[in-house]
Amino acid sequence: MTSDFEAQLRRVPLRVTRPRLAVLAALHEHPHSDTETVIALVRAQHPLVSHQTVYDVLRALTDAGLVRRIQPAGAVARYESRVGDNHHHLVCRTCGAIVDVDCAVGDAPCLTASDDHGFTVDEAEVVYWGSCPACATEHHHSDPPVRRKQ
Amino acid sequence: MTSDFEAQLRRVPLRVTRPRLAVLAALHEHPHSDTETVIALVRAQHPLVSHQTVYDVLRALTDAGLVRRIQPAGAVARYESRVGDNHHHLVCRTCGAIVDVDCAVGDAPCLTASDDHGFTVDEAEVVYWGSCPACATEHHHSDPPVRRKQ
DNA sequence: GGGTAAACTTGAACTATTCCAGATGAGTGG
DNA sequence: CCACTCATCTGGAATAGTTCAAGTTTACCC
Numbered sequence: 001m002t003s004d005f006e007a008q009l010r011r012v013p014l015r016v017t018r019p020r021l022a023v024l025a026a027l028h029e030h031p032h033s034d035t036e037t038v039i040a041l042v043r044a045q046h047p048l049v050s051h052q053t054v055y056d057v058l059r060a061l062t063d064a065g066l067v068r069r070i071q072p073a074g075a076v077a078r079y080e081s082r083v084g085d086n087h088h089h090l091v092c093r094t095c096g097a098i099v100d101v102d103c104a105v106g107d108a109p110c111l112t113a114s115d116d117h118g119f120t121v122d123e124a125e126v127v128y129w130g131s132c133p134a135c136a137t138e139h140h141h142s143d144p145p146v147r148r149k150q
Numbered sequence: 151m152t153s154d155f156e157a158q159l160r161r162v163p164l165r166v167t168r169p170r171l172a173v174l175a176a177l178h179e180h181p182h183s184d185t186e187t188v189i190a191l192v193r194a195q196h197p198l199v200s201h202q203t204v205y206d207v208l209r210a211l212t213d214a215g216l217v218r219r220i221q222p223a224g225a226v227a228r229y230e231s232r233v234g235d236n237h238h239h240l241v242c243r244t245c246g247a248i249v250d251v252d253c254a255v256g257d258a259p260c261l262t263a264s265d266d267h268g269f270t271v272d273e274a275e276v277v278y279w280g281s282c283p284a285c286a287t288e289h290h291h292s293d294p295p296v297r298r299k300q
Numbered sequence: 301g302g303g304t305a306a307a308c309t310t311g312a313a314c315t316a317t318t319c320c321a322g323a324t325g326a327g328t329g330g
Numbered sequence: 331c332c333a334c335t336c337a338t339c340t341g342g343a344a345t346a347g348t349t350c351a352a353g354t355t356t357a358c359c360c
Binding site (some may be wrong): 014015017019020048049050056057 | 306307308309310311
């Protein structure tokens with residue numbers, strides 16, 4: 001498990017450090033975590049890791065393609081370690097929950113705009129907005145509002 | 151033109167004020183503007199309008215459905231007055247330019263996820279990422295990097 | 301083991317946005 | 331047409347997420 005993450009880092013290549021292994025492990029077990037959550041998870045094992053290091057690591061891993069940054073409108077950045085496919089996300093407007101959803105129509109149609117206006121398109125990102133099962137059933141209570149940036 | 155915006159506000163209903171008319175006019179002539187740009191456009195006619203008022207107006211108009219907020223990952227919020235259809239956007243990774251694109255497959259398929267995991271989906275947002283014609287041809291120069299938040 | 305660039309720590313800075321309290325004014329009813 | 335009232339606007343301060351910068355440590359190559 002750990003050696004798997006080590007191999008991922010060496011393949012990129014990036015130096016193998018404790019903070020990077022801890023971030024990869026955290027995202028593997030808690031997909032769609034935001035930075036604050038990743039910091040807490042990393043510090044559970046290595047209390048002395050600085051927040052700046054986690055920001056640096058997340059950027060390095062994202063640039064290297066080992067993790068993917070997702071940022072629904074009005075929310076903080078979240079990260080996931082599932083990369084390489086083109087899957088999309090369901091996002092709950094109420095509680096912010098995110099779940100993966102496979103691309104509905106395979107790869108190709110997802111990249112095809114009706115008129116590309118001369119753009120060179122390399123990715124089509126789809127976000128399905130709605131309510132998760134839990135929030136849909138109790139939307140009349142005093143919902144604790146999600147912290148949103150917007 | 152101005153009376154058209156006035157009618158829009160009364161229909162919602164929202165009070166008709168100079169800041170609101172100015173924001174609607176600004177977005178009508180400069181779609182996909184960010185807040186800073188809207189503030190500048192409004193102040194061209196009404197120099198004394200505060201930035202907080204523009205933020206308030208944009209929120210009120212968004213909540214009322216007269217404008218739509220769009221916020222590509224890692225960028226500041228932008229606004230447009232084209233509402234009511236479900237069109238999508240092409241976004242240039244280099245310069246941040248945004249252009250509208252009609253929904254490729256009509257309405258219904260756009261709302262259909264391959265597996266909704268129990269979510270109640272009310273909107274499918276599609277962002278096509280790539281390079282605009284200008285940036286695609288000169289991507290080797292020292293591109294002035296776009297100010298991005300991420 | 302020693303050298304070196306990459307990575308980490310610490311602490312401050314920055315930016316977009318929001319919060320707050322008080323002043324103003326648009327719409328309504330007299 | 332005038333007064334009332336609540337929505338709206340002003341001005342200023344605060345917040346949160348993220349980034350910048352300088353100096354120290356450490357992973358990797360020889």
